[in-house]
Each structure stands twice: as C-alpha cells, then as structure tokens.
Amino acid sequence: MRAVLYVDQETGTTVGEVPDPSPGPDDVIVAVEACGLCGSDVHSVQNGNCAPGQVLGHEFSGRIAALGSGVSGWAEGQAVAASPIGSCGNCRICARGLPFRCPVVENIGITIPGAYAQYVKVPARQLVALPEDLPVETGSHAEPLSVGSQAVKLAQVGPGDPVLVYGVGPIGLYAIMALKLAGVGPIVAAGRSAGRRQAAADVGADVVIDTREIPVAEYAKQSGTLFAAVLECSAAPGAFNEALTVTEPGGTVVEVALTPEAASVPLFPLISEGHHVVGSCAFSDETYRESVAHLAAGRVPVERLVSERVTLDDTPDALRRLQTPGSLVRIISHPNA
Numbered sequence: 001m002r003a004v005l006y007v008d009q010e011t012g013t014t015v016g017e018v019p020d021p022s023p024g025p026d027d028v029i030v031a032v033e034a035c036g037l038c039g040s041d042v043h044s045v046q047n048g049n050c051a052p053g054q055v056l057g058h059e060f061s062g063r064i065a066a067l068g069s070g071v072s073g074w075a076e077g078q079a080v081a082a083s084p085i086g087s088c089g090n091c092r093i094c095a096r097g098l099p100f101r102c103p104v105v106e107n108i109g110i111t112i113p114g115a116y117a118q119y120v121k122v123p124a125r126q127l128v129a130l131p132e133d134l135p136v137e138t139g140s141h142a143e144p145l146s147v148g149s150q151a152v153k154l155a156q157v158g159p160g161d162p163v164l165v166y167g168v169g170p171i172g173l174y175a176i177m178a179l180k181l182a183g184v185g186p187i188v189a190a191g192r193s194a195g196r197r198q199a200a201a202d203v204g205a206d207v208v209i210d211t212r213e214i215p216v217a218e219y220a221k222q223s224g225t226l227f228a229a230v231l232e233c234s235a236a237p238g239a240f241n242e243a244l245t246v247t248e249p250g251g252t253v254v255e256v257a258l259t260p261e262a263a264s265v266p267l268f269p270l271i272s273e274g275h276h277v278v279g280s281c282a283f284s285d286e287t288y289r290e291s292v293a294h295l296a297a298g299r300v301p302v303e304r305l306v307s308e309r310v311t312l313d314d315t316p317d318a319l320r321r322l323q324t325p326g327s328l329v330r331i332i333s334h335p336n337a
C-alpha cells in the first residue's frame with residue numbers, strides 16, 4: 001500500500017510503498033477514507049521527533065477492509081471511526097480515564113503506524129460504528145472533538161459560567177464546539193489569526209478578541225470579566241500565567257496546548273484564590289463515543305473547519321504548509337481518493 005513516511009527533519013515526509021498491514025486475531029484493517037492533519041503531527045515532523053519510515057495520522061475514519069480471526073460484530077465494508085488511543089481498560093491509569101497513558105497498549109499514529117496511509121490496523125475494541133447515511137469523513141472529526149470535550153469536562157463548568165478559550169487553532173475551535181454541546185457559556189475566544197477568529201465566531205464563541213489589539217488580561221480588566229475556567233489552547237509564551245490572572249476564585253485553568261514552556265507560577269495567588277490547574281491530553285474511551293454520537297446526530301458544525309481536502313500524494317506538502325497555517329484550520333487527507 002501507499003503511505004506518508006517520515007524521512008528526516010530537513011525533508012519532512014514523502015509518499016512511499018510499504019507492506020499492507022495484516023490483522024491480528026482481535027484487529028481489523030480499516031481502508032482509510034479521511035485522516036485529519038493534526039498540529040501535533042506537523043510539529044513532530046518539524047522538530048524531527050519521528051523515526052525514519054514512521055507513519056503518522058491519528059484522526060481518521062474509513063471502512064472495514066478485513067477482519068481478524070477472533071473479531072465478531074463487525075462487517076467488511078462497514079463505516080467506522082476509530083479512536084487512536086489504545087487502552088487495556090483494566091489498569092489504574094485506564095480507570096482514571098487516561099487511556100492515552102495506559103502502559104499496556106500502543107497508540108495508533110503515535111507509537112504504531114497511523115492513518116496517513118491507504119490502510120491501518122486497529123484493535124476492534126477501538127472502533128465506533130458510523131451510521132450509513134453519514135459522510136464517512138465526518139467520523140474523522142471525532143478525535144479532535146474529543147480532545148476539546150475532555151478539556152471541557154476537566155474545566156468543571158456549566159450553563160451560565162463564563163469561559164475563555166485562549167487560542168483559536170483547531171483544538172481551541174473544537175473546544176468551543178464542545179462548550180456549546182455542554183451548554184456552557186458565555187464563551188470568549190482569544191486569538192491572533194483573523195481567519196481563525198472568524199471561525200471561532202462561526203462555531204459558537206459569543207465574544208472574540210484579537211490578542212494583537214488587546215491582551216487577554218486587559219480585556220478582562222476593561223470588561224470586568226473573570227472566568228470560571230480558561231482553556232489554554234494557544235501555547236503562546238506567558239499564556240498559562242495570564243490565564244491564572246483572569247480566572248475567578250475557585251476557577252480552573254486547563255492547559256490543553258502541548259507547550260514546552262516552563263512556566264513559573266506565583267503560589268500565593270494560586271492558593272489564596274483556590275485555583276485549580278489541570279493538564280488535559282487526549283480523552284477517555286467514553287468521551288470518544290460521545291463525540292461520534294454528537295457528530296452522527298449533526299450537532300457539531302465541523303464542516304466550517306475544513307479548509308482543504310488533499311490526496312495522499314499532496315499530504316506531505318500540506319503537512320509542510322501547516323507549519324505556517326495563517327487562516328488554514330483543518331486539512332483532511334483522503335488516502336484512497
């Protein structure tokens with residue numbers, strides 16, 4: 001089959017031939033219909049944090065092409081979304097809802113071959129069926145929507161709670177949609193890119209501020225707003241500390257952006273304000289299933305986020321272009337198109 005393969009930091013990725021995957025007893029092979037290009041893949045390639053020949057891609061959906069000998073309840077040709085997160089479902093880490101950190105099972109497109117490829121091997125327990133009348137591509141949004149939803153759950157907010165989404169890249173935008181699904185708001189979104197700020201308004205932010213014109217802390221001061229929670233999705237230097245200054249007593253800062261920043265946190269205000277600080281990475285199996293259900297019911301305006309669709313051949317170039325995304329939000333690869 002053909003797949004997007006990591007070469008080296010200078011070249012990035014290229015399309016090449018690799019052996020077709022074959023299913024273990026409890027696996028299926030999925031013919032990939034759609035795989036979203038994720039910022040974490042873009043950065044892994046850009047920073048050279050991949051092995052030569054590695055196949056990335058973890059935001060995918062497709063149709064079952066082959067079944068392992070022990071798999072029942074699934075059929076060839078069936079439309080599916082698949083969580084890339086491998087979990088045993090039994091260990092203490094899984095029980096805490098952190099299957100991403102399960103030490104037993106690998107994660108597709110992260111530690112084992114992913115879905116920038118014609119076919120991908122998936123443990124059957126990670127599949128979620130898609131309704132036949134739903135475009136299969138829609139299932140590929142379940143992964144990033146789940147990242148947003150998990151952050152919202154950790155924020156412990158509800159209707160009437162003002163929430164700041166700091167950063168309007170794809171994860172910030174999915175977080176806004178997850179807040180809407182949970183009935184939380186008002187939602188203030190803060191970002192730099194004009195195109196992405198417009199997308200934030202279109203998918204449900206009540207107020208959108210341009211951080212090049214007014215810093216978040218200044219907006220909070222002028223408007224007299226403190227937030228019940230801040231979802232920090234920007235990885236902008238200083239954003240985490242700024243988030244703490246605009247969080248109301250007892251409120252929560254959820255760090256979602258994968259930032260290398262070593263923030264220095266003043267502890268006295270953290271203690272006296274009773275702030276909660278929590279990191280959010282990936283999602284639970286339950287959250288992934290909920291995301292598929294929301295998408296299947298047409299409750300999420302994900303189409304608004306799709307900037308481009310590309311073939312497998314054009315995927316390496318698209319990964320490169322996303323290093324400087326400008327107003328691009330989502331590019332979706334169609335490996336079998």
Ligand SMILES: [Zn+2]
Pocket residue numbers: 038039040058059143144
């Ligand atoms: Zn991703």
Ligand SMILES: [Zn+2]
Pocket residue numbers: 087088089090091092093094099102103104
């Ligand atoms: Zn586990």
